[in-house]
Amino acid sequence: MGKLESSAKDSPKVKDPDPDLGSSPPPEAQQVEALAADGLQDARPAQAPASAPIAEKTKPGVNTGHERAYEPAADATDLEFAGESYLSIKSLGLEGVLSPDSERSRSAEEYRMIKRPLLTRAFGHNAIGETHRNLIMVTSSVEGEGKTFSSLNLAISIAMEMDRTVLLVDADLAKPGLSRLLKINNLPGLTDRLIDDDLDLKDLLVKTDIPKFSVLPAGRRHRRSTELLASNTMRNLLDELALRYSDRVVLFDSPPLLATSEASVLAEQMGQICLVVESAVTPQFLVQDALARLSSVDNVSLILNKCKPDLFIGKYGYGYGYGYGYGYGYGYGNDER
Numbered sequence: 395m396g397k398l399e400s401s402a403k404d405s406p407k408v409k410d411p412d413p414d415l416g417s418s419p420p421p422e423a424q425q426v427e428a429l430a431a432d433g434l435q436d437a438r439p440a441q442a443p444a445s446a447p448i449a450e451k452t453k454p455g456v457n458t459g460h461e462r463a464y465e466p467a468a469d470a471t472d473l474e475f476a477g478e479s480y481l482s483i484k485s486l487g488l489e490g491v492l493s494p495d496s497e498r499s500r501s502a503e504e505y506r507m508i509k510r511p512l513l514t515r516a517f518g519h520n521a522i523g524e525t526h527r528n529l530i531m532v533t534s535s536v537e538g539e540g541k542t543f544s545s546l547n548l549a550i551s552i553a554m555e556m557d558r559t560v561l562l563v564d565a566d567l568a569k570p571g572l573s574r575l576l577k578i579n580n581l582p583g584l585t586d587r588l589i590d591d592d593l594d595l596k597d598l599l600v601k602t603d604i605p606k607f608s609v610l611p612a613g614r615r616h617r618r619s620t621e622l623l624a625s626n627t628m629r630n631l632l633d634e635l636a637l638r639y640s641d642r643v644v645l646f647d648s649p650p651l652l653a654t655s656e657a658s659v660l661a662e663q664m665g666q667i668c669l670v671v672e673s674a675v676t677p678q679f680l681v682q683d684a685l686a687r688l689s690s691v692d693n694v695s696l697i698l699n700k701c702k703p704d705l706f707i708g709k710y711g712y713g714y715g716y717g718y719g720y721g722y723g724y725g726y727g728n729d730e731r
């Protein structure tokens with residue numbers, strides 16, 4: 395794993411109005427650097443404030459006791475776009491989320507640099523015999539570092555690949571920021587599938603208006619979410635997600651590592667981990683603590699989020715910050731969805 399170097403510049407932590415999604419930095423700070431575990435990958439995608447897409451059509455789905463804002467896919471190719479859209483990801487483009495229809499942008503280029511080593515590890519020659527390399531968890535040390543927007547933009551970028559499909563899973567069961575962002579937090583999803591394995595996974599996936607890109611919501615809230623993620627049902631589900639389609643990348647927007655036990659349980663079952671670090675804010679000791687909890691995972695990459703463009707001129711590193719205590723995430727997810 396690449397050595398972390400710190401700069402001398404300190405920057406105080408600014409209170410985040412919505413910690414799940416990450417704060418909205420000034421334009422010059424809306425950058426991201428991707429640091430691979432064995433080196434540094436230069437990339438700086440944009441960070442954006444929270445926004446919500448438009449559910450274009452409302453139809454009933456399977457009878458699971460939840461309202462559904464989409465219709466299940468009619469065929470087995472659950473990640474293929476089948477004409478009518480049910481969730482408009484493209485409407486997020488004006489709020490900083492990548493759009494496949496936009497002109498060539500700096501953010502799009504930077505996410506291309508972030509995704510390339512991930513795809514190489516997932517499908518390259520060295521991945522032969524490794525069954526879960528295409529399962530990628532996106533997490534952070536603490537909340538508010540921008541992991542949800544990073545996972546969403548990364549998923550959209552991967553969907554642009556000619557020969558890949560992508561499924562984005564909201565695995566932050568305590569505080570499902572992704573589901574709230576996309577206005578699908580009232581739909582059945584991951585938790586429901588873990589409680590009732592008779593549910594067809596295909597019927598829980600939300601199709602989007604971006605070809606080859608679907609989302610699995612977090613689903614209902616459950617007081618034993620950690621145990622659900624550690625269950626044999628979850629292991630079997632991950633095997634299904636990893637193996638059902640040979641071209642599929644599955645991204646998991648997970649809880650922060652230092653906030654809940656769920657993230658560590660999930661990390662043990664992943665093929666790759668992306669740790670999002672907020673530049674000049676997250677203290678180095680928190681990053682080191684988070685990395686220590688990933689010591690059993692071979693493929694860990696860092697995404698340095700919201701950094702200034704000139705931070706990496708002549709030196710790689712990140713600044714120290716203030717605002718976090720040793721309490722980490724006590725009470726994480728206690729607020730209502």
